[in-house]
Amino acid sequence: MKLYEYESKEIARNYGVPVPRGKVVSTPEEVLKVAEELGPVVLKSQVLVGGRGLAGGVLKAETPGEAYEKAKSLLGREIKGEKVEKLLVEEKVCISREYYVSITVDRASRQAVYLVSSMGGVEIEELAGRHPDMIKKMPVSPMVGYTSYMSREATVFMGLPWELSASVDKILSAMYKIMADYSAELVEFNPLALTCDGKLVALDAKIIVDDNSLFKHPELQPLFGRGLSSFERKAKELEFNYVELDGDIGVISNGAGLTMATMDAILYYGGRPANFLDIGGGAGRDRVKEAVKLLLSHPKVKVLLVNIFGGITRCDEVARGIVDALAETGVSKTIVVRMLGTNEEEGRKILAEKGITAYSEMDEAVSKAVSYARGGE
Numbered sequence: 001m002k003l004y005e006y007e008s009k010e011i012a013r014n015y016g017v018p019v020p021r022g023k024v025v026s027t028p029e030e031v032l033k034v035a036e037e038l039g040p041v042v043l044k045s046q047v048l049v050g051g052r053g054l055a056g057g058v059l060k061a062e063t064p065g066e067a068y069e070k071a072k073s074l075l076g077r078e079i080k081g082e083k084v085e086k087l088l089v090e091e092k093v094c095i096s097r098e099y100y101v102s103i104t105v106d107r108a109s110r111q112a113v114y115l116v117s118s119m120g121g122v123e124i125e126e127l128a129g130r131h132p133d134m135i136k137k138m139p140v141s142p143m144v145g146y147t148s149y150m151s152r153e154a155t156v157f158m159g160l161p162w163e164l165s166a167s168v169d170k171i172l173s174a175m176y177k178i179m180a181d182y183s184a185e186l187v188e189f190n191p192l193a194l195t196c197d198g199k200l201v202a203l204d205a206k207i208i209v210d211d212n213s214l215f216k217h218p219e220l221q222p223l224f225g226r227g228l229s230s231f232e233r234k235a236k237e238l239e240f241n242y243v244e245l246d247g248d249i250g251v252i253s254n255g256a257g258l259t260m261a262t263m264d265a266i267l268y269y270g271g272r273p274a275n276f277l278d279i280g281g282g283a284g285r286d287r288v289k290e291a292v293k294l295l296l297s298h299p300k301v302k303v304l305l306v307n308i309f310g311g312i313t314r315c316d317e318v319a320r321g322i323v324d325a326l327a328e329t330g331v332s333k334t335i336v337v338r339m340l341g342t343n344e345e346e347g348r349k350i351l352a353e354k355g356i357t358a359y360s361e362m363d364e365a366v367s368k369a370v371s372y373a374r375g376g377e
């Protein structure tokens with residue numbers, strides 16, 4: 001779960017990271033008041049997408065009047081598809097140079113890793129693509145944790161004045177603590193700015209908290225479900241693994257591997273998945289019914305493809321769940337089923353009684369689903 005910049009900065013401030021003075025507000029009148037206190041300000045749209053600067057979501061204002069007018073134009077606008085409801089109004093900082101620092105999880109080495117660069121302000125993916133040699137990776141041994149020699153390495157690599165190594169130390173150690181305390185997947189300051197008077201300030205902050213750790217953080221519970229569509233929220237409540245995509249074929253499958261293979265097969269046959277829902281292993285009639293009902297009610301889903309490999313999941317239970325869902329919803333969308341394995345024959349019979357053919361070959365089922373989605377017979 002992504003935290004907003006103002007939330008991330010509040011955490012950063014509490015851990016001793018220097019951030020500009022500022023306030024989060026939601027009306028131009030409030031912006032005017034804050035700007036009167038702060039002098040020249042930067043208005044920052046609080047949206048969860050990156051690259052706000054380039055998309056016109058970060059504006060500078062020299063006077064309170066200018067801040068008021070610019071706030072009026074920003075509030076309610078959309079930045080990369082996200083509506084701006086709050087602005088972070090901050091004192092305008094004079095920047096001498098922009099740096100990049102983050103800490104994230106390196107899954108391959110199963111360690112935390114710092115990434116630092118003297119080319120901040122650019123999104124890290126772009127930087128990694130164009131100048132990979134300008135990024136230093138510093139893995140953190142979980143046995144030892146953060147140690148301050150890392151800050152000295154970082155200071156040298158970024159070419160910062162040596163006097164700032166104590167400040168870098170403070171910032172990097174705070175990032176490690178934040179990561180541990182909030183179970184963060186990412187703590188990023190981009191840019192970390194060197195100001196005209198020679199100080200380091202986190203001008204932008206981004207923290208992503210691991211959703212699976214929310215139970216450990218009661219203070220973050222109210223944020224649960226933020227940024228999710230109503231379908232994603234419903235699926236989460238039902239404890240399904242569900243991901244929204246932008247095609248028109250809904251997918252229900254069991255197990256991550258088969259679900260991914262189903263996605264690949266759909267794309268291979270020229271179709272586009274609208275979403276996928278993994279019912280997991282051993283799902284019974286009721287779970288299947290809930291899953292089918294959820295996807296059938298999705299406006300983007302034209303065709304529903306159910307691809308089940310019966311191991312501990314029984315095909316007859318799946319078939320009953322599908323039939324129950326149809327009886328309850330009465331939606332007239334096309335359903336294509338492929339099932340194989342435990343109680344396959346019985347499942348096939350149950351579906352046949354309702355006029356649904358269950359295929360046993362995955363290719364056959366997927367290509368049928370794709371052709372139905374295209375309006376074919």
Ligand code: GDP
Pocket residue numbers: 020042044049050051052053054058090091092093094095098121190191203204205
């Ligand atoms: P992002 O584009 O969503 O990453 O938003 P940022 O918060 O990183 O802001 C984008 C850019 O705006 C930064 O890289 C800076 O160049 C600029 N910026 C942000 N805050 C200030 C500020 O206080 N003073 C100045 N001069 N520039 C700022």
Ligand code: MN
Pocket residue numbers: 121190191204
């Ligand atoms: Mn940024």
